[in-house]
Amino acid sequence: MIYDFGMPAPLARVVEMLASLPGVGPKTALRLGLNLLSRPAADTVALAEALARLHEQVGFCENCGCFAEQTVCHFCNDVRRDAQTVCLVEQPVDVLMMERGHGFRGHYHVLHGRLSPVDGLGPEQLNLAALDKRVASGLKELILATSATVDGEATAHYLARRFTSSGVKITRIARGVPEGGELEYLDEHTLSRALDQRVSWDATSI
CATH class of the missing domain: 3.40.1360.10 (Dna Topoisomerase Vi A Subunit; Chain: A, domain 2)
Structure with a gap:
């Protein structure tokens, strides 16, 4: 266990699980755990229920592989697309x-x-x-x-x-210069791509 300085075991377990998520370090995990503890119990129960049902209710579309609540996602089911x-x-x-x-x-x-x-x-x-x-x-x-x-x-x-x-x-x-990007902050590969995939000025004007 990553926390052994007198923290109650249930809270330490929650913090440890949160810290296992990508991008969540020990300090952030501790803040999140304490925040959950300070919230009404109903909020914590609602979060736990949502997490418990996540794998049951969300899968992948059998047609395209995207997130789906049914066998086919709403993108594939949308006749307007x-x-x-x-x-x-x-x-x-x-x-x-x-x-x-x-x-x-x-x-x-x-x-x-x-x-x-x-x-x-x-x-x-x-x-x-x-x-x-x-x-x-x-x-x-x-x-x-x-x-x-x-x-x-x-x-x-x-x-x-x-x-x-x-x-x-x-x-x-296409690859190239992002909207609002400045050339001095771009790598040479991105600049090369931008030059190779340049378009006519008329096509870029509004």
Whole structure:
């Protein structure tokens, strides 16, 4: 146990569990634990019930692999979205980030990882069987939105080759200078990408 300076055992257990979460250090875990203890008991019970039911109520869409409360997620069930345009991402959380922009109205496909020989992750460990079926059904466009890491780029190249002869249009999300970014704070790889993927001035003006 990480806390042994007279803290009551039940509280120490809560703090220890909180500290096991990513991004939560011992001090933050202690503050959270004390905050929970200071709240009404009903609030703590509600939080415990929500956590207890999390795995029961949230799973993954059998079609795209995104978060889902049923067998199919609400993105796949939304008839207003373009089912012929699919944006491929590495993890379900990436879908949530994409949706924050409110600019994409197609469907998603989640790989649940990326190719990484060092970690023993090959094509067999990714959600590719379902993707093969979707591409074979006649997609119009497959947007590769994997990360800009070495493994992410390798995954994008692998998928582009995998579906080259399928007839689907394969595109890659642009990389470059972020909105509001200053050049002095950007790395050379990002600047190189921005130059390679430059667009006509008319296309950028409003």
